Amino acid sequence: MKILVLRPERAAQRTAEALARLGHEAILAPVLTxxxxxxxxxxxxxxxxxxxxxxxxxxxxxxxxxxxxxxxxxxxxxxxxxxxxxxxxxxxxxxxxxxxxxxxxxxxxxxxxxxxxxxxxxxxxxxxxxxxxxxxxxxxxxxxxxxxxAATKLPEAATAALRDGTAGAVLHHSGRIAATLAALAEAEGLGEALRALPHAALAPRIAAILGEAGCGRVEVAARPDEAALLEALQAILNR
CATH class of the missing domain: 3.40.50.10090 (Rossmann fold)
Structure with missing residues (x-):
């Protein structure tokens, strides 16, 4: 499955490698620099x-x-x-x-x-x-x-993935990432597409931001580390 990864580029590459080991493909679309x-x-x-x-x-x-x-x-x-x-x-x-x-x-x-x-x-x-x-x-x-x-425009990779439905889920490593993505997607007219996806959040405060943005399918990591975030991703995809 293709997963939206929105964290800054160097960290995003590591996440992409971890997703590949789980059989997923990362869509790299950093919204922070x-x-x-x-x-x-x-x-x-x-x-x-x-x-x-x-x-x-x-x-x-x-x-x-x-x-x-x-x-x-x-x-x-x-x-x-x-x-x-x-x-x-x-x-x-x-x-x-x-x-x-x-x-x-x-x-x-x-x-x-x-x-x-x-x-x-x-x-x-x-x-x-x-x-x-x-x-x-x-x-x-x-x-x-x-x-x-924060980016002022939704990255092209994220725009395409939300518009054509290729993104199967979204990873959120920080509240800033979640809030930025929600605002940029709404500005592009892609808010509904974003809200329809399952989301994995690193912490409850990040999940709260997603909830305020109208995202109803959110799984929170049991611990604030990437291994737990990927476990949360697997859990919400399995459901």
């Missing part, structure tokens, strides 16, 4: 680096300040982000299984109060990690290293 932000990275000392996405670590890897940071422990959300951290040169990597809340719990458990963290982040964040860690008595310096810019 990752752009660098030249935010200054303040001097330490820091007790650890925090990362909620691989994108933040890839951008950090290209900054001259990385040399002074890789001796620190890294706390990363999920295996993919942890892998990006090792590629950036971090030797000590702790993996928080879940989302930003899991990262906060991991950091609070590992570091006595008060600790000072550097969060390699994007401009758009679903959860306030700095605020949550402040509640534990820690200081977090947030450095925005990238932003995801």
């Amino acid at each position: 990752i752009e660098d932000l030249p935010s200054p990275i303040p001097d330490g000392p820091f007790d650890a680096v925090l990362a909620t996405s691989a994108n933040g670590l890839r951008k950090l890897k290209n900054r001259r300040e990385i040399a002074s940071l890789t001796d620190l422990p890294l706390i990363a959300v999920g295996d993919r982000t942890a892998e990006a951290g090792r590629e950036a040169g971090f030797a000590t990597v702790h993996v928080a299984e879940g989302d930003g809340r899991a990262l906060v719990a991991e950091a609070a458990a590992r570091f006595p109060t008060p600790a000072r963290f550097l969060h390699a982040a994007g401009a758009d964040r679903a959860f306030d990690i700095a605020g949550a860690l402040a509640g534990h008595g820690h200081e977090t310096i947030v450095v925005e290293l990238y932003r995801a810019t």
Whole structure:
């Protein structure tokens, strides 16, 4: 079956490979583009680096300040982000299984109060990690290293797949992706075609956005990782 994959291009390629192993074909139609932000990275000392996405670590890897940071422990959300951290040169990597809340719990458990963290982040964040860690008595310096810019027009691949009915389902890795796709499809007169499809969402908040857009067939991943998202996809397709 052909599945719409809407995440930025580099990540979308990995998803396409995972779908192929399940016997599906990805229709790559990114609705977000990752752009660098030249935010200054303040001097330490820091007790650890925090990362909620691989994108933040890839951008950090290209900054001259990385040399002074890789001796620190890294706390990363999920295996993919942890892998990006090792590629950036971090030797000590702790993996928080879940989302930003899991990262906060991991950091609070590992570091006595008060600790000072550097969060390699994007401009758009679903959860306030700095605020949550402040509640534990820690200081977090947030450095925005990238932003995801939304497309202003539905990608041609998505337009064609929705118009001719070749898309069998849609994967949603973020709320921004879901909201952007819904708005762009509506603008192209393809809202009904989108709503008719089954959707797999990485988290309940993403499913809520799809529900508000009128999508009635939505399956939520049991965990906020891609393996669980693909399990959700299989579940809704099996039904």
